[in-house]
Amino acid sequence: MTEERPMLDVKNLSVRYRGTDTPAVRDVSFTLGRERLGIVGESGSGKSTVGRALLKLLPTAELTADRMRFEEVDLLTAPERKMLELRGQRMSMILQDPKFSLNPIQRCGLQIAEAYRTHVRCSKGEARAKAIEMLSAVQIRDPERVFDLYPHEVSGGMGQRIMIAMMLLADPGLVIADEPTSALDVTVRLKVLRILDGLVREKGIGLIMISHDLSLVRSFCDRVLIMYAGRVVETLAARDLDNARHPYTQGLLAAQPRIGGSRDELPVLERKDSWLEPAEERP
């Protein structure tokens, strides 16, 4: 596989949930190499929907695209059997809310181990060892104990790390992280980000990082997609974020509270219907 060919190539992806009139995602195009791509946008702008569409996990939605390729697989035509092979093993997604994303009646450790056992033939003991190893990798102090806890017995931050452990266990090549660090405190957040960062550098995975947090994306990602109402309004390199041209991005940036910044009222985000027009190609 050559370096030039992107790992993920999406062209004009649209998703419409059944029973709704307007698509939740419209004409989204982007490519992803072995890099960290951020997706930011306000709540409801369709970020999670894009992530799920890539895994074809939207049973109640209609999905259309001109192109949607992951490495050698054409995701658009891939049968469910092929998707089962891909999911978890080659591409996985850290889901947004650990409170709801973990099965409430199964011990956390078993849920992590299941991710491994689905793709790798091994004994229960091996899977357990693997899961515990992963738990300590995501900075959980007492992994043996946490393994046997039920989801309602762990804190939000712990749940998020359990989720991360689960999704990284089978060494996927592409990880979609849907706000993976929103419930973590600063120190743990840095450690977790470092783990993800290490994966990108050492193993050469592709990472899509979905977030509300512009400053996080700015410092952590290579490139950023700005989404608004289901559309990508702007794509730019993270370091160019301050030079964003689109008024929505500028608005988002201005709405960030900053330490040491002016104490004026935070500006209210401006919204214009004209932004819903297809974005012109920006270099």
Next chain:
Amino acid sequence: MTMLDDTSGQTSAPRQTPQALIAARNIAVFLAKAPPSAFGLIVLAVLILSALFAPLLATHDPYVQDLQNTLQAPSAAHFFGTDELGRDIYSRLLYGSRITLTIIGLVSIVVGPIGLFVGTVAGYFGGKVDIVLMRLTDIFLSFPSLILSLAFVAALGPSLNNAIVAISLTAWPPIARLARAETLTFRQADYIAAARLQGASATRIIWRSIVPMCMPSVLIRLTLNMATVILTAAGLGFLGLGAQPPLPEWGAMIATGRRYMIDSWWLVTFPGLAILSVSLAFNLLGDGLRDALDPKQMNRR
């Protein structure tokens, strides 16, 4: 059998009159789209028409015996054959639909008000009144309805009227539960508070403001329960504790036909089909209504 009732679905019934109209239209549209519910409606229409026009549609007098022509198989002269006394089964079934309708109507008339009264009073006053009334409801609910009706009929003596009384005695608790749940949802509403501030009496508030609000969902629940009522009535008739011969009640017809069942299958087959289709019709219709009114099921996530 108050088994298919999950009250949760009903609490979201329309509250305001215009909304009720909209809901009614939605229901009509929904029914038209759902063939099973439409089938239910058709069967019920047939039932009502045959009850109304029984004298016109019947080919024979349902009570006249013809001992020359007993146990005749279905033929052009007797569509569904004749029974052990030579009476025409088809005509008896037609007249039986009147009994079925009577049972349904009377039970509704008794059960609706009792359930509404207990439910709204419990819901409106809350506290001790609520506890006492709901305990009472629970006690009645802790029996299967057929067995309780059996016991009541045995106590009152077997007859059609007593069967209706007994069924009513066992059929009000689910209605009361529902009315209470409904009342609780708008007890706090502004216009109730306003009425209270204006000094309206509790009776007046319940009667004028709360009861009308509970009406739509109570009516729907009554429809839903009719299948159970019909089966219970037929069961009582079958056990000889409901309508008495020579009344052409369908359950009782099956009971007498049972003796001749092996050689004359039509004696039990047709009344049974009649019971089955009417109760199925109510169930299908109720199921459709429930879906039409359940917002959770309407948007297809």
Next chain:
Amino acid sequence: MTLNRQHMRGALGQGASILVTLFGLLILTFVIGRIMPTDPVRAIVGEDATQEVYMNVYQELGLDKPMWQQFFLYLRDLATGDFGTSIRTGKPVIQDILHALPATIELATFAIIIGACLGVPLGVMAAVKKDRWQDHVIRVFSLMGHSMPIFWTGMIGLLVFYASLGWVGGSGRMSQFYIGMVPDRTGFLLIDSAVAGQWDVFRSALRHIILPAALLGYSSSAYITRMTRSFMLDQINQEYVTTARVKGLSQRQTIWRHAFANIRVQLVTIVALAYGALLEGAVLIETVFAWPGFGQYLTSSLRIGDMNAVMTCVLIVGLIFITLNIISDILYRVFDPRTR
């Protein structure tokens, strides 16, 4: 698990509410017994007893006392295990009922197994295929089961499967031929015959129970199907189901290992309730199949107005219902990690 205060209070409150329900049950049966048209004195002394004998018995039964005193007499009798004597059989009612109950429990248990094995998979399937044709077919099929007059279906079943096809045994618990061949140990014929090694009797019993049990099971499966479907629909949209899919589990694995696992506790409650409702169907089906169980005992007693028997039967059904509710409650606590 430690029993904390909240648990204790919950248990106490529940115990109190059970007691109240129980008390209501007793009042209800008492009232039913008192308004029965049969004259309990006449039933004991016979038609041609003298006025004097009549009055003696009248007083002996406490019928001259005010109602509330009679009620406490009734409670006292119950407390000492005296449920009265059946007019029809002349034996203590409780003895009759305990004798008849195993036949009914055997039938109902067999039926609930069939009902659950039918209803649960159908409900899951209906939820997974929501709004597709499978869902509609399952809905009509199960509503059909709920709409059948069970006594009629029983007859038609006998007509078709016994009289015409000869696939199953007819009425009764076993062929006439075998009656009395198996010693009565537990009252459950299938168990007794198996223990005694009487496999012929066992086979005969099986042939006899299968039809009424299947019909009862079908009729109770309607409720189980419906509730399973609605529970599953709640689960299928949950986020953790998506998690399982992301891990690469197939739809089937996701459904059974994750979504279904989450409704098992609720299903236990439902099946317990359905079991109680089966008793109702059993009353009717026992009449059709001449099944010598509780239902038949109740209906025969009703027909001749055997007051003590009817009161006790109603009481026992109520008790069974309350017990089932308690059991399902306990199971709920035991099996759901969140309620522990």
